[in-house]
Amino acid sequence: MVDGGLNLHHLQFLAVGALWTVCLSLIAFVGGGIAGGAIALCRISPLKPLRWLTIAWIQIIQGTPLLVVLFVCYFGLSIMGLELPGLVAASIAMIIYVSAYLGEIWRGCIEAVPRTQWEAAECLALSRWQRMRLVVLPQALRIATPPTVGFMVQIVKNTSLASIVGFVELVRAGQLINNSTFQPFLVYLIIAAVYFAMCYPLSVWSRRLEQRLHFGQRAAAP
Amino acid sequence: MTQAPATNPVVVELKDVHKRFGANHVLKGVSFAIPKGQVVAIIGKSGSGKSTALRCIDRLEIIDSGTIEVCGHAVHDPAIDLRRLRQDVGIVFQSYNLFPHLTVEQNITLAPRAVKGLSGADALAIAERTLRQVGLADKAQAYPEQLSGGQQQRVAIARSLAMEPQVMLFDEVTSALDPQLTGEVLRVIEQLAQGGMTMVLVTHEMEFAARVADTIIYMHEGKVWETGPGQMLREPQTPELRDFLSHGL
Amino acid sequence: MDYTFDFASVVAAWPQFLEGAWLTIQLSFPATVIGFVMGTLCAIGRRSAVRWLSKLCGAYVEVVRNTPLLVQVFLVFFGLSSLGWKVPAFTAALVALVINVAAYSCEIMRAGMDAIHKGQLEAAECLGLTRRQVYWHVILRPAMEKVYPALTSQFVLLMLATSITSQISVEELTATAARVQSETFRPFEAYILVAVAYLALSLLMRAGLWLFGLAVFTRRRRLGTGVAR
Numbered sequence: 001m002v003d004g005g006l007n008l009h010h011l012q013f014l015a016v017g018a019l020w021t022v023c024l025s026l027i028a029f030v031g032g033g034i035a036g037g038a039i040a041l042c043r044i045s046p047l048k049p050l051r052w053l054t055i056a057w058i059q060i061i062q063g064t065p066l067l068v069v070l071f072v073c074y075f076g077l078s079i080m081g082l083e084l085p086g087l088v089a090a091s092i093a094m095i096i097y098v099s100a101y102l103g104e105i106w107r108g109c110i111e112a113v114p115r116t117q118w119e120a121a122e123c124l125a126l127s128r129w130q131r132m133r134l135v136v137l138p139q140a141l142r143i144a145t146p147p148t149v150g151f152m153v154q155i156v157k158n159t160s161l162a163s164i165v166g167f168v169e170l171v172r173a174g175q176l177i178n179n180s181t182f183q184p185f186l187v188y189l190i191i192a193a194v195y196f197a198m199c200y201p202l203s204v205w206s207r208r209l210e211q212r213l214h215f216g217q218r219a220a221a222p
Numbered sequence: 223m224t225q226a227p228a229t230n231p232v233v234v235e236l237k238d239v240h241k242r243f244g245a246n247h248v249l250k251g252v253s254f255a256i257p258k259g260q261v262v263a264i265i266g267k268s269g270s271g272k273s274t275a276l277r278c279i280d281r282l283e284i285i286d287s288g289t290i291e292v293c294g295h296a297v298h299d300p301a302i303d304l305r306r307l308r309q310d311v312g313i314v315f316q317s318y319n320l321f322p323h324l325t326v327e328q329n330i331t332l333a334p335r336a337v338k339g340l341s342g343a344d345a346l347a348i349a350e351r352t353l354r355q356v357g358l359a360d361k362a363q364a365y366p367e368q369l370s371g372g373q374q375q376r377v378a379i380a381r382s383l384a385m386e387p388q389v390m391l392f393d394e395v396t397s398a399l400d401p402q403l404t405g406e407v408l409r410v411i412e413q414l415a416q417g418g419m420t421m422v423l424v425t426h427e428m429e430f431a432a433r434v435a436d437t438i439i440y441m442h443e444g445k446v447w448e449t450g451p452g453q454m455l456r457e458p459q460t461p462e463l464r465d466f467l468s469h470g471l
Numbered sequence: 472m473d474y475t476f477d478f479a480s481v482v483a484a485w486p487q488f489l490e491g492a493w494l495t496i497q498l499s500f501p502a503t504v505i506g507f508v509m510g511t512l513c514a515i516g517r518r519s520a521v522r523w524l525s526k527l528c529g530a531y532v533e534v535v536r537n538t539p540l541l542v543q544v545f546l547v548f549f550g551l552s553s554l555g556w557k558v559p560a561f562t563a564a565l566v567a568l569v570i571n572v573a574a575y576s577c578e579i580m581r582a583g584m585d586a587i588h589k590g591q592l593e594a595a596e597c598l599g600l601t602r603r604q605v606y607w608h609v610i611l612r613p614a615m616e617k618v619y620p621a622l623t624s625q626f627v628l629l630m631l632a633t634s635i636t637s638q639i640s641v642e643e644l645t646a647t648a649a650r651v652q653s654e655t656f657r658p659f660e661a662y663i664l665v666a667v668a669y670l671a672l673s674l675l676m677r678a679g680l681w682l683f684g685l686a687v688f689t690r691r692r693r694l695g696t697g698v699a700r
Contacts, residue, residue, distance in 0.1 A: 063627075063673040064666045065634035067645055072666060075658040079474045153537060160539035164638060171541060184549040192538045192546060199537035280597055308599040319594035323613040323690055332608060333598035365690050378594075385598060 005181030011190075017173025018194050020087075024159040024169055027091045029152060032098020039103030044110060046128075054103070061100035067161050069093045074165045086167030090159070098155060105151060109144035110136060146210035153199045153206070160195075170194060230257035232291075233389055233420050234279060239288035241274055248274045250444035251288070256389075256422065256437075261415045263431035264424045266441035267466060272424045275441065276391050279422065280311050293388045309337065312382030313391040316398050318374045320366040326353070326377050327362040330384045337385070345384075352380035356410050372403030376410055383414075390414065392423040428455060428467070440466070481660040484651045491647030492668055498561070498643060499630040499676075502568035506629070507622070509569065510576025511611070517581055528577065535574035541635050543567045548639045564636035572629045579621045583614030616688045623680045627673050634669070644668055 042054040061069065070093040077084050077092075113136050121131040163172035174187045181187065234256040241249040248271045256262050264272040277283045278290060281297050281304060290297035293310040320329050330352060331345035340348070353359045356376040366374055375395055382390060392411065396404040408430050415421060415434050425431055431438055432452040440448040442462045448454065458464040516528040535543065547567040551558050587610050595609040615622075637646035648665040652658035 060666075060670060063631075063670040065631040065645065065669055067634045067637070068648075068662055068666045068669060071645075071648070071662040072659065075652075075662060079659050081474075157537075157539040160541045161635070163541070171539070171545075184545065185553045188542055188545045188549060192534075192542050195538045195542060196534060200533065203533070203537055282593060282597070304596075305599045305601065308597050311597075313597045315590060315594065317590050319588075319590040321591065321594075321609060321613070323616050323688070325690075333600060336604045336608065337599040337601075365693065381598070 006177070006183060006186065010177045010181065013177060014170065014173050014190065014194070017168060017170040018198075020167070021156065021159050021169040022198070024087070024090060024094065024162060024167070025152070025156045028094035028098050028155050028159065031091065031095035032102055032155070035095055035099035036102030036106060039099055040106035040110060041132075043103060043107045058100045058104050061096060062104070066093065066097045066158055067164065069096055070161055070165060086162060086165045089165055090162035090167050094155070094159065094162075097158065098151075101154070102148065102151060105147050106140070106144055109147070110140045112143050113139045142213065146206050146213055149202055149209060150206035153202045156199050156202070157195065230259055232256065233258045233293050234422065235289075235291045236275070236279075237289045239275070239278060239290060240286045241271075241278060241283060242286055248444055249278070249285070252441075252444070252446055253288075254439055254446055254449065256420060258388075258420055259418050260436045261419075261421045261423070261434055262437045262439060263435035264422065264439045264441060265426075265428065265431060265466075266447075270441040271444040272441045273393055276313075276393050276422060276424050279389075280313050280391060281307060282313075305337065309385055310388045311391060312385055312387035312389070313393065314375070314378050314382055314395050316394045318366070318371070318378045318398075320374055320378055320381070322366050324365075325362070326358070326364050326366070326369070329366070329377060330381045333381070334384050348384045349380075352383045353377075355383065355413070356380045357406075370403060371399045372406045375399065375407045379407075379410055379414075389420045389422070392421065392425070394424050394426065397426060431455070442466070476660060477657055478660050478664070480655045481651060481657050481664055484655070487647050487651060488644065488664065488668060491642060491644040492672065494561075494641065494643040495630070495633050495672065498565060498568060498633045498636065498641070499626075502565055502572055502633070503626045503629060506569045506572030507576045507626075509573035510578075511580050513573060513577035514580040514584060515606070517577065518584060532574045532577050535571055536578065540567070540571050540632055541638065543571055544635055544639055560636075560639045560641045564633070564639060564641045568629065568633065568636070571632070572625070575625050575629075576622065579618050579625060580614060582621075583618035584610050586617060587614060616690070619684050619688065623677065623684070626680065627676055630672060630676055631669060644672075 039054050039057065042050050043058070045051055045054075070090065073093040073096070074086070074089040077089055117135055117139065118131060121135040126134065159169055160171045162169050163175065166172065168176070170191055174191045177187055178184045232255045236255075237253050239249050239252045240247070250271075252271070252275055254262075264275065266272045274283055278285050279292055279297065281302065285298055288298065292307065295302055295307045295310065297307065320326075321332070324332065327346070327349050330349040331342070334340045334345040334348055335342065349362065350359065353362055356379055358373060358376055358380070361369060361373065361377070366377070369377065379395075395411075396407050399407065404427070408427065411421070411423065412430075412434050423431070423435070432455045435452055438450060438452060438454050439446055440454075440460075440463045448458070448460050448463050450459075454463075455467060458467055513528045513531065516524050517532070519525050519528075544564060544567040547570070548560065548563040551563055551566075591609050591613075592605060595605045600608065633643055634645040637643060637649065640646065642650075644665055648658075648661040652661040655661065
């Protein structure tokens with residue numbers, strides 16, 4: 001593998017880059033998850049303006065490439081006079097992106113809880129928030145786990161775009177190595193393998209969860 | 223009832239047919255012969271092998287030993303031309319199995335066009351005729367999900383008839399239907415019987431079987447237990463059939 | 472924040488943006504069509520009884536779905552040139568996009584085909600249809616109808632993802648913004664404008680695919696059912 005320029009230092013450098021990829025993914029997942037949860041709840045709120053506002057937000061973000069969102073954040077911050085490192089811009093862009101997609105996924109999961117459960121909770125005189133918290137959300141959580149884990153794959157992959165605004169994660173680390181070794185194909189192959197090693201277990205996990213969920217539902221059906 | 227003479231040529235013949243599903247020996251040496259124009263009803267408890275026997279005739283199940291001849295096709299032969307067999311045999315299922323994305327008319331014309339290579343106009347003429355036969359001429363443009371279960375099953379019958387088969391097989395075609403929808407399907411089958419179609423029906427409708435069938439085959443534990451005319455259901459010879467008839471299904 | 476927005480100088484570059492948008496369409500359309508056909512073939516391969524073929528198609532889908540498109544674009548771009556094939560960036564981008572969308576289409580189509588009830592196949596076989604006829608009339612067409620909404624979303628995502636090809640200097644919409652901002656020194660305005668352009672493109676595309684679906688899946692139109700049963 002160490003023919004020509006690529007050496008152990010380079011691999012070490014890539015490992016550090018991979019670590020930053022994981023970091024950015026976690027930031028995006030946690031931040032985007034919190035925002036996405038809020039968006040999911042607003043999206044089914046009884047308040048019409050709030051509902052419309054979240055629908056508009058989701059439509060705009062889902063209708064724009066993440067790369068463009070990233071540039072808007074990056075340059076938007078700089079015209080506000082904030083010269084922040086790529087990590088901040090990338091984090092904000094990723095959180096915006098994740099919030100819109102996870103919000104929509106979770107909304108679907110909440111609505112997948114049978115209508116009769118809402119009605120039953122209503123008949124027990126629970127308040128709207130109690131119904132949501134005690135009856136609907138626990139059930140929605142079960143439905144939401146597989147697609148959420150599946151979406152984590154998208155998050156990890158999309159952090160690669162942060163390389164474009166100069167944040168040294170896995171891809172950017174590879175590009176820097178290329179500048180000295182001139183073996184782009186080999187380096188990108190290694191990078192692809194690292195991404196695969198991070199994403200494939202998540203994909204398998206998501207699929208398993210989904211199978212288990214379907215099996216449970218089928219077993220529960222009369 | 224037009225009784226088909228027993229001297230007619232035999233169109234379906236099973237000889238010592240065995241079929242296993244894993245350790246489960248479902249057919250243990252089944253033999254019977256059906257002359258052209260006869261209506262045969264196969265009755266028996268669930269698990270007696272009656273549906274399996276029917277499915278073997280159309281080679282939906284492949285038998286382990288024995289022979290099956292249908293309209294001159296050796297069904298037990300691995301080298302059989304399945305498409306030729308299936309042009310001669312029509313089958314209607316319990317669950318209709320209409321194609322949901324096609325209209326009633328398209329469901330019926332699909333096979334005549336794709337298999338027999340008929341022109342669109344010829345296929346349409348056939349669809350019109352068979353739909354009239356099952357009393358659904360006005361539903362040609364409907365989609366299956368717009369029809370009741372009984373209507374869907376009649377369309378399924380029309381779809382099979384459109385291939386102008388020599389033999390029609392009916393696999394518990396009314397079992398999934400509400401009692402009030404069962405009648406309309408049975409009437410269509412009865413008309414076909416009067417028209418001289420060779421038919422094999424697996425059914426739970428004893429009264430109907432007694433009235434329409436020339437021959438009744440009672441299957442029990444994978445064997446043909448008792449065979450006879452409709453009268454047989456009033457005078458069962460074996461304790462098993464007596465038991466079956468008194469306990470209903 | 473003492474910043475005065477100046478959209479005028481950016482908007483003045485509209486002919487360049489229009490050209491970029493046209494290239495985005497030129498990338499998206501063939502990538503979608505070729506990728507969908509390839510993905511469908513791949514789904515058929517995955518369902519095949521031939522073990523190695525099914526495994527191969529499965530591996531292809533997993534590898535593509537678990538690596539970033541950006542890396543795929545670089546791999547194709549540098550891979551082709553290291554093989555000694557000097558292809559234009561546009562071709563490399565198109566190849567990468569096709570590879571990508573085919574894997575996603577494969578997964579979606581496979582789900583749709585697996586959802587076809589076994590009784591449907593039995594009924595079709597008993598009518599004497601050949602394997603190929605069964606595949607076309609009873610598996611592929613209804614499966615496509617069933618998963619059409621999922622395909623629509625995936626195709627829109629692909630159109631948005633073409634922005635990534637700007638990184639190998641394909642002069643599509645996003646690259647246009649980069650060029651315009653280097654001329655006007657108005658990056659924020661340039662990217663906002665491009666965001667609006669993508670939004671318009673994705674809305675147009677959704678509308679177009681919706682109309683196409685109405686035209687092709689007549690049942691959907693007649694019954695007004697969003698999702699086929």
